[in-house]
Amino acid sequence: MSAEDRPAKVANIFDVARLASVSHQTVSRVLNDVPGVRPATRQRVEQAIKQLRYTPSPAARALVTRRTRMIGLITPGSADFGPSSIAIHFSEAAREARYSVIGVASVSADVGSVRGVVESLLRERVEAVVLITEDVAQLELVRSLEAGVPIVAVAAGQHRGPLTVSIDQYRGAREAVRHLVELGHRNIAHLAGPAASPDAIERVRGWRDELAEARLVATELSHGDWSAESGYRFGEQLAAESTTAVFVGNDQMAIGLMAALRARGLRIPEDISVVGFDDVPEAAYFVPPLTTVRQDFGALGALTMQQVLIALEEPGTVAESIPIPTRLVLRESTAPPAT
Amino acid sequence: MRRATIYDVARQAGVSHQTVTRFLNGFEGIRPATRAKVQSAIDELNYRPNGAARWLRSRQSNRIGILAHRMELSGPGRIIAGATTAARHRGFVLDIASMDGEDAESVDAALDVVMEHQIAGVFATVQTNVVLAAVAGRGLDVPISIDSGEGLASSGTNPRAHPGRIAAGHLADLGHRRVAFVNGPAVWIAAAERRAGFLEVAEARGLDVEWEYEGDWSAESGYRAAAELPEGVTAVGLANDSMAIGLIFGLAERGIRVPEDVSVIGMDDAPESRFHLPSLSTIRLDFEGEGAYLMNVLIAKIEGEDAAAVPGYSLPELVQRGSTAPPRTTN
Numbered sequence: 190m191s192a193e194d195r196p197a198k199v200a201n202i203f204d205v206a207r208l209a210s211v212s213h214q215t216v217s218r219v220l221n222d223v224p225g226v227r228p229a230t231r232q233r234v235e236q237a238i239k240q241l242r243y244t245p246s247p248a249a250r251a252l253v254t255r256r257t258r259m260i261g262l263i264t265p266g267s268a269d270f271g272p273s274s275i276a277i278h279f280s281e282a283a284r285e286a287r288y289s290v291i292g293v294a295s296v297s298a299d300v301g302s303v304r305g306v307v308e309s310l311l312r313e314r315v316e317a318v319v320l321i322t323e324d325v326a327q328l329e330l331v332r333s334l335e336a337g338v339p340i341v342a343v344a345a346g347q348h349r350g351p352l353t354v355s356i357d358q359y360r361g362a363r364e365a366v367r368h369l370v371e372l373g374h375r376n377i378a379h380l381a382g383p384a385a386s387p388d389a390i391e392r393v394r395g396w397r398d399e400l401a402e403a404r405l406v407a408t409e410l411s412h413g414d415w416s417a418e419s420g421y422r423f424g425e426q427l428a429a430e431s432t433t434a435v436f437v438g439n440d441q442m443a444i445g446l447m448a449a450l451r452a453r454g455l456r457i458p459e460d461i462s463v464v465g466f467d468d469v470p471e472a473a474y475f476v477p478p479l480t481t482v483r484q485d486f487g488a489l490g491a492l493t494m495q496q497v498l499i500a501l502e503e504p505g506t507v508a509e510s511i512p513i514p515t516r517l518v519l520r521e522s523t524a525p526p527a528t
Numbered sequence: 529m530r531r532a533t534i535y536d537v538a539r540q541a542g543v544s545h546q547t548v549t550r551f552l553n554g555f556e557g558i559r560p561a562t563r564a565k566v567q568s569a570i571d572e573l574n575y576r577p578n579g580a581a582r583w584l585r586s587r588q589s590n591r592i593g594i595l596a597h598r599m600e601l602s603g604p605g606r607i608i609a610g611a612t613t614a615a616r617h618r619g620f621v622l623d624i625a626s627m628d629g630e631d632a633e634s635v636d637a638a639l640d641v642v643m644e645h646q647i648a649g650v651f652a653t654v655q656t657n658v659v660l661a662a663v664a665g666r667g668l669d670v671p672i673s674i675d676s677g678e679g680l681a682s683s684g685t686n687p688r689a690h691p692g693r694i695a696a697g698h699l700a701d702l703g704h705r706r707v708a709f710v711n712g713p714a715v716w717i718a719a720a721e722r723r724a725g726f727l728e729v730a731e732a733r734g735l736d737v738e739w740e741y742e743g744d745w746s747a748e749s750g751y752r753a754a755a756e757l758p759e760g761v762t763a764v765g766l767a768n769d770s771m772a773i774g775l776i777f778g779l780a781e782r783g784i785r786v787p788e789d790v791s792v793i794g795m796d797d798a799p800e801s802r803f804h805l806p807s808l809s810t811i812r813l814d815f816e817g818e819g820a821y822l823m824n825v826l827i828a829k830i831e832g833e834d835a836a837a838v839p840g841y842s843l844p845e846l847v848q849r850g851s852t853a854p855p856r857t858t859n
């Protein structure tokens with residue numbers, strides 16, 4: 190969707206400057222009532238301002254046009270690879286569509302805090318809100334608010350709505366587990382992300398369903414906190430005599446797990462196979478290089494912006510978005526189980 | 529960076545400050561040539577009288593413009609995470625302008641976007657010389673927080689040279705003499721300063737920096753560096769952990785063991801660095817603390833509080849793990 194087929198573009202300071210044939214600094218001086226502008230110049234600038242119906246602040250402009258071209262973005266406020274990658278790519282897609290992004294971190298998931306976050310964005314007169322969340326409760330909460338603007342959630346989930354975008358965590362997980370099953374593994378553990386994370390929930394579901402389809406029992410399930418440290422702790426207590434493979438919810442936990450297994454004298458992949466999720470840029474240089482599931486965060490950012498535009502321009506249209514497929518990247522951390 | 533004053537304008541225009549005042553007050557009896565000189569000095573310095581600055585600052589705005597570059601990298605991402613959380617705690621929202629900080633046009637466009645809105649201040653993790661020049665050239669008339677290590681000035685030295693200094697000192701302590709340095713892109717201020725710190729201490733301690741390589745912060749660029757590392761070098765310092773991880777992997781492919789044959793030390797202490805094989809020696813940098821500090825300084829400026837009262841963050845420190853060891857005596 191191009192920005193060009195939208196209603197008349199809101200004039201900015203550069204449009205005024207161009208029309209008045211002055212620099213944008215001069216326009217700024219006129220707007221700010223800074224002396225030193227010749228009367229004739231001032232008159233020309235004022236004429237251009239009037240002609241373009243330019244107003245200096247987005248808030249004031251909104252009163253005229255009802256458009257602020259601003260989108261609110263709620264992020265988890267962590268530096269985790271997934272959420273920050275999504276935030277970057279969404280911001281870039283928004284900028285390409287000539288929208289600004291007003292961001293705020295959600296520091297807590299309680300009702301009052303979440304409402305406060307959304308309200309702080311509405312005060313900025315955002316036209317829509319994008320929510321990147323690590324917490325299903327927060328997702329439900331934000332959706333239940335009468336925000337008066339479209340809210341697009343970036344979250345995997347079984348009950349997709351028209352205003353949800355996601356990467357196909359479920360199929361990604363199934364593909365990873367299927368790879369292990371096809372190698373001959375029968376006892377495949379899962380180290381998942383936090384139990385409240387929409388992505389983690391979907392990956393658990395994928396792990397469970399793929400095992401069920403292969404008529405295998407889903408035995409060992411643990412939840413980490415996405416950190417390498419939590420992967421290490423899981424690796425210390427993993428029942429290594431029965432488990433031959435672990436599907437891990439992200440690459441960071443996978444590297445922690447591999448370090449713990451090494452410390453116990455277990456070899457990867459000879460004794461235990463490991464599959465991660467994300468494909469962080471370092472994954473190819475882990476020892477051993479990590480087999481993992483690549484997520485296309487660039488495509489997710491673009492899809493998010495697309496949903497925002499649909500919600501703004503064709504409200505009421507049911508345009509359910511299709512989750513973006515993942516890709517299994519085979520490296521050296523998986524092998525058939527020792528016989 | 530300080531804002532231009534009326535005296536700066538006067539000096540630049542080669543006139544008295546009374547003339548500048550007359551000009552600003554709309555006094556008509558100024559010769560056209562003088563008027564033009566004052567006008568161009570005002571433009572060049574981006575000078576704004578206080579009244580206009582106050583108007584632009586608009587006390588009602590609780591929006592902070594943030595210039596974001598390469599957020600996907602561990603360091604910048606963690607600085608922004610710390611800053612974002614600090615902003616939220618003080619009730620500010622962020623106007624995010626993502627940009628390519630190595631491209632002047634992109635930085636200018638991002639500044640345009642931010643300055644067009646009513647903002648209370650600008651937060652810039654000034655990661656490159658390009659960003660630094662663009663921000664300085666604008667003479668922004670709202671409070672600005674620039675990552676320049678200023679808050680740690682009490683430590684007596686530039687904290688951004690610390691990581692390089694500590695890394696070189698560690699390699700010298702272990703007894704290495706023939707070392708190499710793999711840097712990030714030279715246009716990055718952090719890269720230039722980490723390298724300067726490394727070279728300074730290397731020279732002071734009698735180390736020969738026999739080889740240097742400019743990477744792009746990625747593990748892949750560290751891997752490429754490994755292919756070219758010359759014989760005889762017994763230790764390598766790298767400007768971040770990702771490149772160190774790539775380098776170690778590449779050395780292993782050449783049959784060079786770390787730390788038995790070559791010691792490797794990174795910088796960052798990313799959360800997973802201690803879980804690599806070998807466990808990575810590195811310099812711990814408090815990025816989240818730095819981001820929170822810079823944001824809190826900015827908010828103090830906006831609110832008229834004492835910026836000097838904002839608590840600092842942790843200084844860089846050596847984290848010695850398994851990737852560094854004394855050189856082999858047979859070498």
